[in-house]
Amino acid sequence: MSQGGQSQSGQSLLFLTDEQVRKGIEAMFFAYRGFTADPDRILQTKAYGRAHHRAVHFIHRSPGTTVNNLLNILGVTKQSLNRVLRTLIADGLVSSTVGRADKRERHLHLTDVGAALERELSNAQRDRMRSAYRRAGPEAVAGFREVLEAMMDEDMRHHYVAIKDRTD
Amino acid sequence: MSQGGQSQSGQSLLFLTDEQVRKGIEAMFFAYRGFTADPDRILQTKAYGRAHHRAVHFIHRSPGTTVNNLLNILGVTKQSLNRVLRTLIADGLVSSTVGRADKRERHLHLTDVGAALERELSNAQRDRMRSAYRRAGPEAVAGFREVLEAMMDEDMRHHYVAIKDRTD
DNA sequence: AACAATACGTCAGCTTTGTTGACATTCCAA
DNA sequence: TTGGAATGTCAACAAAGCTGACGTATTGTT
Known part of the structure; x- marks a missing residue:
């Protein structure tokens, strides 16, 4: 089941050798570091962290x-999540309003200030993503998305697809 | 520069709209969670964390x-890193030997027990990666790697390529 | 031989971000 | 109407990152 044996099994399966797969794993590791590097740099100057970024992004x-x-x-x-939301609300980046139908719920919105931060972070991250897309080309991008x-996980794919459907 | 305007600029640039790029960002986020989920589950049962996994992987x-x-x-x-290595060495998963040429250096190796853990973690992570590769197909995988x-970052690409050259 | 630089380890203390446990409020269904 | 489920908040703790300071052994330079 290891390195040597698989290299003889024809071209169509070559990309499934342990070595090839492990290289994909490392690519994922190094790429994710690059992926978060730019927003992280910005956040550091503002006493926020990656968790704040994620919250702001999805709100x-x-x-x-x-x-x-x-x-x-x-x-x-x-x-x-609450700890992060608390600081974002206290700092006036996010507004939390009691639900109309169900008063237990809180509905979250970005304020103008919050939207400005979101844009700053998004732009940094998008720039890198965009330039990676450009270098790799459209077909590579399609493959990239397919593999991702x-x-x-199933449940996450559901979130992702739901989002995808809503905005496509 | 936003959604509406770009959709008219011809098919070859369509994949570069803000929305498309943002979706790549979310794909990256959700996929990375899946990527680490299986090893994380295993590690949790052994009082180790993701940091230990990374060390073991690269050793x-x-x-x-x-x-x-x-x-x-x-x-x-x-x-x-030292905190992690200390526990791995104490637990007998990693051996640290004084360098022959330069005695200031410590050379790190996995013990049999360490190699066994590495295999267990790798297998879990590789299984997911392999099945993603299978579902997406070879061309998608090539694109995936290109985009990643x-x-x-430049310096990380260097590490990655160096590794790639050594084993390809 | 003397001195600076490098490689490694460690202590102390702080930050971010995850966890569990306890609790208040609100809704809904028996 | 009352008890359980759901939503959200507060408190305390753990993992893993960080900076700064320091000690020791070794190497390289002058």
Whole structure:
């Protein structure tokens, strides 16, 4: 099942050798570092962290979303998210309004200041993504997305597809 | 520069709209969670964390590597890495031997027990990667890798390519 | 031989971001 | 109407990153 044996099994399966797969793993590791590097640099100057970025991103993405919904998307505990939301609300980047139908829920929106931060972070991250896309070309990008989608957990793919459908 | 305007600019640039790029960003986020989910589950049962996984992975990858070299690859401080290495060495998963040529250096190797853990973690992560590769197909995989490489920081691409050359 | 630089380890203390546990409020269904 | 489920908040703790300071052994330079 290891290196040597598989190299003889024809070209169509070559890309599935352990070595090839492991290289994909490392590519994922190094690329994710680059992926977060630019926003991280910006956040550091503002006493916020990656968790704040994620919250701001998905609130921008789905305005009026509830805490619970955000929880499911981000995959963290509500206590962990709450700490982040608390500072964002205190700093006036996010507004939390009691639900009309269900008063237990809080609906989250970005304020103008919050939207400005979101844009700054997005732009930095998008620039890198865009330049990677340009260098790799459209077909590579299609493959990139296909593999990423196949790599997600079922439930997350659902979130991703839901989002995709809403805005495509 | 936003959604509406770009959709008219011809098919060859369509994939560069803000929306398309943002979707790539979210794909990256969700996929990375899937990417680490399986090893994380295993690690949790053994009182180790993702940091231990990374150390074990790269020691397996480059047997005999020095602490300093590992530091550069992982992009963390020596204090942070040291905490992890200390427990791995104490638990008998990693051996640290004084360098022959330069006695200041410590060369790191996995013990049999360490190699066994590495295999267990790798297998879990590779299984997911392999199945994603299968579902997406060879061309998608090539594109996947191209985009990831283009997304890395320069210095990290160097590490990645160096590794790639050694084993291809 | 003396001195600076390098490689590694460690201590102390702080930050971010994850966790569990306890609790208040609100809604809904028996 | 009352008890359970759901939503959200507060408190305390853990993992893993960080900076800064320092000690020791070794190497390289002058």
